[in-house]
Amino acid sequence: MSKISIILAEDELALGTIIQESLQSRDFQVKLCGDGAQALEAYQTKKPDVLVLDVMMPKMDGFSLAAEIRKTDPYTPIIFLTSKSQTEDVVKGFGLGANDYVRKPFSMEELIVRIKAHLDRLRTRQAQSDWISLGKYEFHPTRQVLKLAEEESPLTARESQLLQMLLENANDITDRTLILTQIWGSDDFFNARSMDVFITKLRKKLQDDPAIQILNVRGYGFKLVC
Structure with missing residues (x-):
């Protein structure tokens, strides 16, 4: 290697x-x-x-x-x-x-x-060149697109990164500090507030499938339930 x-x-x-x-x-x-x-x-x-x-x-x-x-x-x-x-x-x-x-x-x-x-x-x-199933949705990490039926919704780079990180730990807790460090660069107060805003944005974009939830696990992080 x-x-x-x-x-x-x-x-x-x-x-x-x-x-x-x-x-x-x-x-x-x-x-x-x-x-x-x-x-x-x-x-x-x-x-x-x-x-x-x-x-x-x-x-x-x-x-x-x-x-x-x-x-x-x-x-x-x-x-x-x-x-x-x-x-x-x-x-x-x-x-x-x-x-x-x-x-x-x-x-x-x-x-x-x-x-x-x-x-x-x-x-x-690079391995995920195709769509990933997420409940009623499909997610394309490389294209940064979320699709429901035939309707595509673009994601920002940070929304896509955040959703992919939650998906990698689907139905398990994704550590809050790890998200902040890897996506925002540090776990300071202002980045934490920004992350919470992005979590809210993702919840809204996924709201058409009630089986999908992004739960806030207080003191630990977030859990994508799907």
Whole structure:
């Protein structure tokens, strides 16, 4: 089995080398780039499985690099690894198509768990090229569409991510903190309020099948009953 390949863009050489060596010791293949332009060239030379990008870098910052990659590649997981942790920075990062936002300082184990989680979700999406039955509905994760009879309703990217995550744990509890971490990037108060809004939106979109419920399991998370 081939190693998971990562492009790591980090302009602080000492930190970049530590992260690279730590990932390599866990059997990842890592290309370390000192700036955004070098990382873009590496990406264009050989597309990796995952991109881990610092935000503040010379020549091309991480946000600009992500935006450039997302013009042609909507799927390769992009994880920002940065000390820029203001809410507006996080919102901007996700708006540019990032899959995750890890704040410095961080633990290597946390970073590795997030890398593997995003790769697992990508593989699941790629395997789910057809419609998934959900009561009276059908759900297409890749197209981000919910269908009832012959009527299709588009979902936003975040609605689709949330519904897919609930479906992966259908009839079981999906941990609230896990949802916030993997989809919103952190489990702070504002993200939690946003998640509750999206849960309400999904309930409304699924209301034509009374057998489907998204239950709030207080103190734990949500359960999709179907």
